[in-house]
Amino acid sequence: MNRSNRIYIAGHRGMVGSAILRKLQSEGFDNLMFKTSAELDLRDYNAVASFFEAERPEYVFLAAAKVGGIIANDTYRADFLYQNLMIQNHIIHQSYLNGVKKLMFLGSSCIYPKLAPQPLKEEYLMTGELEPTNEPYAIAKIAGVKLCDAYRDQYGCNFISVMPTNLYGSNDNYDLKNSHVLPAMLRKFIVAKRNAEESVTIWGTGKPKREFMHSDDLADACVYLMEKYNESGLVNIGVGEDISILDLAQLVKKIIGFEGEILRDLSKPDGTPRKLMDVSKLNNLGWKARITLEDGIRKVYNEIKDITWKTNEAK
Known part of the structure; x- marks a missing residue:
């Protein structure tokens, strides 16, 4: 990414999106675009299409999502599945239609099976049953990973996926x-x-x-991978402890x-x-947590x- 590239951060008010925004600003990126949910409803296909056609972002960080704790996930199961599918489907599809150079999709460690071996390796995805309470959210995130890979396979899109561990930080x-x-x-x-x-x-x-990771470390890893990583599948982001x-x-x-x-x-x-996340893939790509x-x-x-x-x- 060049400092003048048009970069869209979806979910810039959340803990993850705001950390990515701060990181990019600190690195001198000055052509950043973002909209509040009141300004742009990402669940609205036509609104997202109009935004992409007008703004033409070159790089996209997809950090927007409907999130919540265990009670919310288990109570509003339909909302968590439907709304997250709509958000990511609209952004990923419009990124393809409008020639986005690269998109990063951010998921969650809950995508791994409930009884997966520890530490969690990327290849454990879809090898067992999910934790029932947050299954709808996890299924949506798994669909996002697979959608990015499908657009890569069919259309040659450089869409990548990362899976952060438990996070904490500003705007929590x-x-x-x-x-x-x-x-x-x-x-x-x-x-x-x-x-x-x-x-x-x-x-x-x-x-x-x-395992706990500061959101500023996550943002640093995301920007690093956006510039260095160009493959299918997913990359765990964590501290490894x-x-x-x-x-x-x-x-x-x-x-x-x-x-x-x-x-x-x-x-x-x-x-x-x-x-616990296995972060050997991330470490081998040249990045380690610092905080x-x-x-x-x-x-x-x-x-x-x-x-x-x-x-x-x-x-």
Whole structure:
């Protein structure tokens, strides 16, 4: 990509899209285009077609999606499947019709089978059943990967797919009803410290392990792969290391300076024992994560420590 290329970032207000936007701006790219959902409804075929015909982007980062936590995914199953299919189908098809030089489709680690071996290798895709609660979202993302490969095979489009691990960073979601484990944990410990509470409770035993990557690292990897990678299939993006939920809670406690104790609610489920990405393909392409988990959490804490949340919402 040249600094003057027309680059469209779909989903620029989300955690991933905004990180890619910041990365490109910091690198001197000055012909960036983006629209809010109010300005451009990506579920509307005609609206997306008009946008592509008028703006003629040369490169596309497809980071737009309908997202949510476990409860939202399981409750609004039709919405998650239909809306994500429409968003990605319209952008990928219009990218083909309007001669986009290269498109990157961003998926999710939930596309891998629930019981896939650890760490998760790219070739494990579609080798087993998915986690039932987020199956509609995962199926949509799998369809996006296959659609990119199909346009590559039939039309010669340079469309690539990447699968990020669990992310955290700027513009994350801290709503305890549908946020992911790390932002929810940050909010709980921040509120508990403010209120001088005696304890913070985490779900389950704390034994399951999860991998966490700062969104700025993801953005760096995405821009790198957009410039270097031109093959079918997918590339995992992660740090290649994981941490138990209990150890994560202890790390967050230390960073925030909470002096109470950590309790475990054993009536709550643990979830999948482990979800670690195999990032050997990414590393062999010449890219490795740079932001440590502790440094990344400190960075996020400094960004959100003064946010005001209602106490009763954090319990």
